[in-house]
Amino acid sequence: MKNNIPKHTHIISDIKYKGDLPNIEKNMDDAINEINELHVIKKFKYLFNPYGISLFYVLAESHISIHTWEEYQSINIDCFTCGKTNPEKTLNAFLKKINILDENRQIIKRGI
Amino acid sequence: MKNNIPKHTHIISDIKYKGDLPNIEKNMDDAINEINELHVIKKFKYLFNPYGISLFYVLAESHISIHTWEEYQSINIDCFTCGKTNPEKTLNAFLKKINILDENRQIIKRGI
Numbered sequence: 001m002k003n004n005i006p007k008h009t010h011i012i013s014d015i016k017y018k019g020d021l022p023n024i025e026k027n028m029d030d031a032i033n034e035i036n037e038l039h040v041i042k043k044f045k046y047l048f049n050p051y052g053i054s055l056f057y058v059l060a061e062s063h064i065s066i067h068t069w070e071e072y073q074s075i076n077i078d079c080f081t082c083g084k085t086n087p088e089k090t091l092n093a094f095l096k097k098i099n100i101l102d103e104n105r106q107i108i109k110r111g112i
Numbered sequence: 113m114k115n116n117i118p119k120h121t122h123i124i125s126d127i128k129y130k131g132d133l134p135n136i137e138k139n140m141d142d143a144i145n146e147i148n149e150l151h152v153i154k155k156f157k158y159l160f161n162p163y164g165i166s167l168f169y170v171l172a173e174s175h176i177s178i179h180t181w182e183e184y185q186s187i188n189i190d191c192f193t194c195g196k197t198n199p200e201k202t203l204n205a206f207l208k209k210i211n212i213l214d215e216n217r218q219i220i221k222r223g224i
Binding site for chain 2: 054069
């Protein structure tokens with residue numbers, strides 16, 4: 001057993017957007033491709049009725065999750081990456097594509 | 113648009129376990145059923161080679177994610193639930209089923 005697991009970075013980004021819900025999947029796909037630091041293994045999506053999307057990216061580095069709340073024009077994003085990888089560039093590239101009113105960001109170091 | 117979105121609860125639990133990796137999926141399924149407060153819509157799982165599991169529960173209330181790091185005998189758990197739902201009872205029921213050496217827990221209020 002190795003003892004010194006590197007600390008992971010978990011960025012929580014809760015946002016309020018203006019106007020209609022943006023295409024979160026296309027915008028996140030584009031941001032990941034542009035920054036080219038995260039490795040997507042698989043995507044999962046669930047569409048709630050009448051609205052609401054839960055979108056998950058399984059990464060080699062852990063995961064990204066996105067939940068939309070159209071009734072509040074709000075989106076909750078988690079970018080959790082292991083070791084030295086920092087997902088902040090990808091998150092910032094994603095946010096630039098969206099018409100943001102406000103963001104509450106928390107950066108958490110995690111591991112044990 | 114509603115303005116007053118209730119704050120969400122996000123519990124981050126990073127643990128070190130003793131012995132072999134426990135059956136995380138069965139133990140979490142059992143914990144969810146026992147406590148009976150979270151509503152699972154769908155589960156997704158990805159198995160890494162040679163080891164490592166990423167397991168996601170899409171909940172009506174948001175999600176649970178679990179990543180295992182057998183090389184460090186470590187598990188990273190996220191329980192993210194919207195509104196008034198608190199996932200702590202379910203998380204505690206899960207941890208009781210596992211041979212835990214240590215836990216680092218962070219409770220985060222989120223939303224905007």
